[in-house]
Amino acid sequence: MSVVTLLDTLADCHEGELTLRSPDLRGRIAATLASLARVPGRELASRGTELAESAQAFRCILNRDQESLLDNPLQWTPEDRELAHWAANATWRWCAAAASAADASAGRDSAAALIGATLCMAGDSMKWHAIASMPCPNELMARASRALRVAETLGVTETEVVCEADGATLTRQAPHLYARALLLGYLTSGNLTRQQVEIADAWISRWSRDYALSRTAPASGTAMWVDVSKGHRLRAGEVAVAGDVRFLVLDALPRQLAIVERGFHSGRIFPGAGVSVKFRIEEHVAVLDHLHRLLEQLRAKEPSRRAPRTLVEGATVEVFAGVREIAAGARMANPALRHPQSIATLALVEDGSRLRDAIDSLQEIELKRRWMGLADVSEDGIGLHAPLGDQEDIGVGDLVAVSEGGTLAVGEVTRRVPDGTAGVVIGVEIRTRSARPVRLQRIAGADGRGARELDAVFIPGADACGRADALVVTEGNYDPRARYELAIDDCVFVIALNRVRRQGRGWLSCGFEVLDKEQRAA
Amino acid sequence: MTPSFIAIAALLGFVTLFFFMGHSGRVVPEMPAKGRSKPGSASKPGSKNSTGSRTNTGLKSPVDPNTKLAGTWPPKSSTPVTPDPNAFAPAPAVPDLDALVWESPVPSRGPITLTREPERRDEPAAKAGNASGLDAGARRIRERYLAARFPGALRSTADLADTDRIIKCARLLFEDGFASRAGELLDLVSEEHPESEAAWLANLEIAFLDRNPERYVRLAHAFFRAHPESPDWPEVARLGRRVAPMHPRFAQTSAGQNDEEHIGPWPQMPNWIQANWDLTGELAASELRSRLMGGVLIGTSPLQKAA
Numbered sequence: 140m141s142v143v144t145l146l147d148t149l150a151d152c153h154e155g156e157l158t159l160r161s162p163d164l165r166g167r168i169a170a171t172l173a174s175l176a177r178v179p180g181r182e183l184a185s186r187g188t189e190l191a192e193s194a195q196a197f198r199c200i201l202n203r204d205q206e207s208l209l210d211n212p213l214q215w216t217p218e219d220r221e222l223a224h225w226a227a228n229a230t231w232r233w234c235a236a237a238a239s240a241a242d243a244s245a246g247r248d249s250a251a252a253l254i255g256a257t258l259c260m261a262g263d264s265m266k267w268h269a270i271a272s273m274p275c276p277n278e279l280m281a282r283a284s285r286a287l288r289v290a291e292t293l294g295v296t297e298t299e300v301v302c303e304a305d306g307a308t309l310t311r312q313a314p315h316l317y318a319r320a321l322l323l324g325y326l327t328s329g330n331l332t333r334q335q336v337e338i339a340d341a342w343i344s345r346w347s348r349d350y351a352l353s354r355t356a357p358a359s360g361t362a363m364w365v366d367v368s369k370g371h372r373l374r375a376g377e378v379a380v381a382g383d384v385r386f387l388v389l390d391a392l393p394r395q396l397a398i399v400e401r402g403f404h405s406g407r408i409f410p411g412a413g414v415s416v417k418f419r420i421e422e423h424v425a426v427l428d429h430l431h432r433l434l435e436q437l438r439a440k441e442p443s444r445r446a447p448r449t450l451v452e453g454a455t456v457e458v459f460a461g462v463r464e465i466a467a468g469a470r471m472a473n474p475a476l477r478h479p480q481s482i483a484t485l486a487l488v489e490d491g492s493r494l495r496d497a498i499d500s501l502q503e504i505e506l507k508r509r510w511m512g513l514a515d516v517s518e519d520g521i522g523l524h525a526p527l528g529d530q531e532d533i534g535v536g537d538l539v540a541v542s543e544g545g546t547l548a549v550g551e552v553t554r555r556v557p558d559g560t561a562g563v564v565i566g567v568e569i570r571t572r573s574a575r576p577v578r579l580q581r582i583a584g585a586d587g588r589g590a591r592e593l594d595a596v597f598i599p600g601a602d603a604c605g606r607a608d609a610l611v612v613t614e615g616n617y618d619p620r621a622r623y624e625l626a627i628d629d630c631v632f633v634i635a636l637n638r639v640r641r642q643g644r645g646w647l648s649c650g651f652e653v654l655d656k657e658q659r660a661a
Numbered sequence: 662m663t664p665s666f667i668a669i670a671a672l673l674g675f676v677t678l679f680f681f682m683g684h685s686g687r688v689v690p691e692m693p694a695k696g697r698s699k700p701g702s703a704s705k706p707g708s709k710n711s712t713g714s715r716t717n718t719g720l721k722s723p724v725d726p727n728t729k730l731a732g733t734w735p736p737k738s739s740t741p742v743t744p745d746p747n748a749f750a751p752a753p754a755v756p757d758l759d760a761l762v763w764e765s766p767v768p769s770r771g772p773i774t775l776t777r778e779p780e781r782r783d784e785p786a787a788k789a790g791n792a793s794g795l796d797a798g799a800r801r802i803r804e805r806y807l808a809a810r811f812p813g814a815l816r817s818t819a820d821l822a823d824t825d826r827i828i829k830c831a832r833l834l835f836e837d838g839f840a841s842r843a844g845e846l847l848d849l850v851s852e853e854h855p856e857s858e859a860a861w862l863a864n865l866e867i868a869f870l871d872r873n874p875e876r877y878v879r880l881a882h883a884f885f886r887a888h889p890e891s892p893d894w895p896e897v898a899r900l901g902r903r904v905a906p907m908h909p910r911f912a913q914t915s916a917g918q919n920d921e922e923h924i925g926p927w928p929q930m931p932n933w934i935q936a937n938w939d940l941t942g943e944l945a946a947s948e949l950r951s952r953l954m955g956g957v958l959i960g961t962s963p964l965q966k967a968a
Binding site for chain 2: 400403404405406407408420421423424427431573575577597599603604605606607608617619625627628630632634636637638639640642647649650651652653654655656
């Protein structure tokens with residue numbers, strides 16, 4: 140019997156402290172899972188208790204191995220990538236096997252446990268597909284929704300199921316596990332890094348007990364909806380279909396976020412156990428911001444809808460990534476903005492001029508040129524297409540710019556999702572279509588040190604008075620206590636970058652105040 | 662018998678012979694040189710006392726490089742050691758060093774043991790406190806969080822003492838649309854420095870401007886507990902009557918004052934958030950923008966045309 144074989148294999152892992160990094164072990168588990176897929180659901184349901192137990196044991200082993208994969212600031216090795224892909228596929232196969240057993244579990248004691256295993260594996264598979272940057276199988280959400288409906292039909296929605304959650308054992312009901320799968324499916328649509336996905340999962344696993352699934356829209360408005368008769372994911376805003384809709388009520392979310400924040404004030408990282416507490420605090424803060432934005436979107440009287448997109452085929456655009464590349468690229472594109480020294484770089488070197496100027500100019504010349512396909516365009520965003528393996532260094536949170544006939548459209552990468560097996564689609568939220576590269580001169584401190592030039596990108600705000608304007612600088616260049624000079628024509632503005640409005644990977648968008656203005660002598 | 666076996670047997674025999682000849686006892690115990698020698702004898706070259714300084718103390722000592730190492734055969738010319746009554750005097754007290762703090766616990770690689778997590782364990786953890794009662798690890802987490810959550814505004818807990826600057830940061834956050842973060846920043850100041858009345862009042866004003874009655878009432882209660890004699894309490898109550906008119910806390914206060922007396926950047930506001938009345942900077946910012954944007958075509962871009 141395959142279930143017995145599987146249990147034996149997993150028991151070997153437990154006792155022998157075997158790791159899933161071993162290809163041999165992965166092969167054995169994959170072979171057993173493949174054989175389970177061939178067993179009819181009724182037969183699997185007859186061993187339902189063992190199957191559900193083995194599912195939780197498998198999650199234990201997987202969680203044990205995810206630390207080395209996720210708490211790793213280095214680029215993934217091929218072995219790492221292989222393990223992540225395997226985990227995504229294995230959890231999906233588990234979900235499918237448990238779902239077929241759950242379908243045939245009517246009248247059995249193991250029905251609730253099998254439904255729980257299905258929903259746990261559906262959530263895990265969502266997470267691992269996001270971690271491995273793989274597209275989720277279309278059937279995954281459909282299996283989870285079907286499991287919920289089976290639970291409702293069998294009347295086991297209030298039966299407690301014991302499940303594993305990264306080092307802790309929790310008891311949850313089927314709607315809680317379904318809520319976790321739904322929220323993970325919503326949050327892992329390419330907006331979070333792999334560490335942030337794990338943090339979100341750790342939080343939601345603990346919080347899911349406080350969420351409710353309702354057939355009617357709640358009065359509070361802090362809710363999302365899903366059509367459980369289809370394989371759709373969670374959606375915000377008004378219900379657009381007349382199907383079998385459930386509302387996921389998230390009234391507890393603001394209180395839960397406050398608990399996380401107060402925990403940090405007291406020097407504790409929520410939830411206090413598991414892999415996620417070992418990640419950088421910045422990753423936690425990014426998840427906090429993401430969930431706060433979700434709350435704001437849900438509370439808004441007129442939720443922001445996705446602007447209509449127009450597909451563009453065959454167009455290629457030049458893309459610049461990072462403040463330095465954007466500033467240099469803009470100068471190259473526009474001769475009027477070109478760095479004055481770039482024309483005579485070699486002369487600078489030969490003359491023994493300041494090394495920094497020479498290096499700056501050389502970097503401009505050796506600027507990496509990036510060309511990407513234009514997938515779609517909307518009012519406030521663009522979709523870029525890159526072949527698989529290309530542009531691996533561009534990720535969520537990067538600052539990118541696209542040259543648009545003399546003007547510079549600057550935005551932030553908000554999504555990176557696989558586009559089939561051929562490449563990736565990089566979603567860019569455009570902040571402005573009229574950015575300007577500027578060069579700031581940092582004023583020396585009282586000790587005469589710290590004076591230097593640095594690149595920045597001016598992002599005009601929507602407000603014409605300049606209150607919402609921002610200057611984007613690299614993280615290393617930012618100093619809130621420093622003073623900078625910005626020379627425009629014959630006028631020099633002395634400014635201070637006095638707050639950070641937004642930050643991404645290596646860049647900060649700073650609000651600024653003008654402290655002084657001087658007229659330069661002609 | 663293999664050659665390696667013979668070599669090992671010979672080595673063992675040599676070690677045994679060496680032991681029985683009494684050389685193992687010549688290893689000088691690890692003691693400070695000061696406590697082992699009489700004055701004047703330690704500096705004598707070639708003396709046995711000087712060999713002690715080469716033991717594994719981890720410290721470099723000024724000894725003659727020609728002295729014999731401990732455990733080697735003593736030269737025949739060496740002088741016998743006079744027993745020193747202070748040789749085993751207690752070592753100097755260990756300096757009071759800070760305890761080492763590990764980055765994170767070493768992950769256990771043993772068999773998996775499932776421990777049932779207490780449900781809703783997060784609830785008692787919600788009690789927040791100031792940094793003074795935290796251990797080193799918790800304090801470090803708090804500091805890292807402050808720097809990550811409020812980049813540019815805070816680098817450490819010590820920055821919370823600069824109340825004026827923090828109030829300005831909070832006002833700017835609020836003006837940029839981050840009211841909850843501005844409130845969190847001022848909450849931190851109130852936790853760390855509850856005696857700072859200005860932070861409480863700025864927090865109250867931001868809650869008022871954010872039209873958040875629940876938060877305003879909670880803050881007003883906390884402010885009253887912390888500063889019951891505050892001269893600003895009537896003003897707090899006046900704003901409270903506006904934002905939460907039915908609340909008994911504000912109704913109790915005498916309402917005989919004129920609500921229209923106050924001036925500030927916003928009508929009838931006390932300006933506890935220290936908004937700047939001087940608009941020179943804003944005018945200059947507007948000029949900077951117009952100079953930078955001069956000549957830039959703000960219209961339909963080619964990509965929008967494509968769309």
